[in-house]
Amino acid sequence: MRERHERFDVFQGLVTQLFCPMQMDMERGMRESFSANLETVALETTHIVRVSTSALVVRRRSEDIARIDDPPYLVKFQMKGESLWSQRGREVHLRPGDFVIASTAEPYSLTFKNYYEMPVLVVPRSVMRRLTPEPDRFLGFKLSGEDADCGLLSSFVGQAVARMSQLSGHMARRVEVNILDLLGGVLSERAQRGPLTRAQQLAQIKQYIADHLHDRELTPASIAAHFGLSTRSVHAIFESEELSIGKYIRKLRVEGCRKAVESAESGRWSLTDLALVWGFYDLSHMTRCFREEYGAPPGKFVPRSRTA
Known part of the structure; x- marks a missing residue:
């Protein structure tokens, strides 16, 4: 019919x-x-x-x-x-x-x-x-x-x-x-x-985040879409964690960027370039995140050999 x-x-x-x-x-x-x-x-x-x-x-x-x-x-x-x-x-x-x-x-x-x-x-x-x-x-x-x-x-x-x-x-x-x-x-x-446990889902999402830190579009919503979940479900998976998923992404991104700034090879890049490579919108965005995480701007971590 x-x-x-x-x-x-x-x-x-x-x-x-x-x-x-x-x-x-x-x-x-x-x-x-x-x-x-x-x-x-x-x-x-x-x-x-x-x-x-x-x-x-x-x-x-x-x-x-x-x-x-x-x-x-x-x-x-x-x-x-x-x-x-x-x-x-x-x-x-x-x-x-x-x-x-x-x-x-x-x-x-x-x-x-x-x-x-x-x-x-x-x-x-x-x-x-x-x-x-x-x-x-x-x-x-x-x-x-x-x-x-x-x-x-x-x-x-x-x-x-x-x-x-x-x-x-x-x-x-x-x-x-x-x-x-x-x-x-x-x-x-x-x-x-058997179905994935909450711990297995969390591990999968954390691995995905680690693999996509350079992607500026990495957000709870994009992660949810990748795994076929709702954004609310992704936030719920992180409820038992010390950091929310948004803060977890920012922390890993800032840590990775800091290591890049401190690297001896970082002289090839300006701070603005590094900000964009690590998924920040611009240098001011990266600077704000660095201050929130470390209490200091990214320039503070540039090796002295580059500032001398």
């Missing part, structure tokens, strides 16, 4: 029927221009719904959960656009190729800032538990399209959804078997190695 729905309330009613009760919101005054496309294909044990709309916020609230007897799992594949998805207090940034597993038995939210396309595989709980004995362990985590197995599954789903209406019933069932087999393989692989 394929329809174009311009009326927001009609669209919300259809989504509730296809998935589960949920709340949808958008910026004031945007309902009149709201547009959406829905395409759904019923398979043997699951069904796939391809959803695309203009900017939207979707929330599965606590009061919605009591209104469904056997809440399914939703495997949400980000095909176009980007979104922020949150469940169990974790928020991740989804880009094309990424996907997540959402439990409709618990609250969650999805925020789409712009137009997007997202095929959603609706999987009954009994089927999901045949694929992996503990599906809830994956809630709140991104399955990245940059990983070979996840990217293969996401690509296959995208191709299958685009052609599903042209397939015979027999071939559609074969496609479903392949999708579930690939999904089961991805989850089995992840279950063996």
